[in-house]
Amino acid sequence: MKMTIVVLCSLFLAGITSLSAASGTPVRDYPFEKVAENTWVIHGPLEMPNVSNQGFMNNPGIVLTNEGVVIVDPGSSVQAGEMVLRMLEKVSDQLVIAVFNTHIHGDHWLGNQAIRTAYPDAPIYGHVEMLAMVDAGSGDTWVELMERLTEGATKGTKVVGPNHAVKHGDSFKIGNKTFRIHHHGQAHTRTDIMIEIEEDGVVFLGDNVTADRIPRMSDGNFMGNIGSVDKILGIEAKTWVPGHGPTGDAAMVKAYRDYLQAVYSSAEKAFNADLDSSDVKAISLQATIQYKGWAGYENELGPHGAQAYMEVEAAEF
Secondary structure, X not given: OHHHHHHHHHHHHHHHHHHHXXXXXXXXXXXXXXXXXXXXXXXXXXXXXXXXXXXXXXXXXXXXXXXXXXXXXXXXXXXHHHHHHHHHOOOOOOOEEEEEOOOOOOOOOOOHHHHHHHOOOOOEEEEHHHHHHXXXXXXXXXXXXXXXXXOOOXXXXXXXXXXXXXXXXXXXXEOOEEEEEEOOOOOXXXXXXXXXXXHHOEEEOHHHOOOOEOOOOOOOOHHHHHHHHHHHOOOOOOEEEOOOOOOEOHHHHHHHHHHHHHXXXXXXXXXXXXXXXXXXXXXXXXXXXXHOOOEOXXXXXXXXXXXXXXXXXXXXX
16 A cells, blocks of 8 residues: 555656646746836846746836736746746736737747736737737747757747737727837837837837847848837837836937947948958947947847848948
8 A cells, every 4th residue: 555655656746747847947036126107127137048047038017007917028938927927916916907019039928828828818919010920930939949048948838929919100098008009110120019108208119229238130120220219219208118138218228229320330331341241340349349248249249240231232222
């Protein structure tokens, strides 16, 4: 009888271990920081997804309305989304009534799965192009990438994309807050939305702007991104939330815009001097020296210069 109990216990424990492995690794707690009246942000790690950060790296945000909580970009995995919900409980006991996804890159929205599980009726908003890309399989690519980069920490994450399409100029009255959508064409990606909370002077920028971090631009366009930032700076706002890095004021937004402009101008100089795309990095190293301490600078500056050169070349024809 004792042997039977031991065997059953062993099988039970093995089942728990197997279940734990299948569900990945819980993301450690990162607290929300209050950045404005009614708005809190978790400022995620600045490095790329890895085993240490368990894939979590973006800036999830919450906005409190008089009817419930709105979440912006709940993170890179079901585990990240679960962490966001845990941390939300420390700020408010309100229910989640809506979610916004700023763009297609999975480090920002794969946490939708946890929100949908907890709040199945909450609408999830994303740009119409994002919905199309998720339907075409981009979400599956991001799930696989996150699991590989974290060596299985995000295992169990499934694709749960937005189910409500938005476009530039759309306005949503959610409780006592107005969420206005800004989209000015291809910027960091072609799916970017920036979300303005009109009553509070808060703007969620997505990866159209990052702070203390240089993101990849392979899905974007330098002049499109610069133009989008210039246009959003035309509105009156006090608090600007980047996709990565610390929340700040308009000076933070302009700093990232100026980085993009410096790289593009370096590419123009190389092109006009009949130099090759590989020569852009040497020029842009001088033009962007104030950004050399930003995460990703060393890895991304070369690719950024080559991409900007191709855009300059294309603009000539």
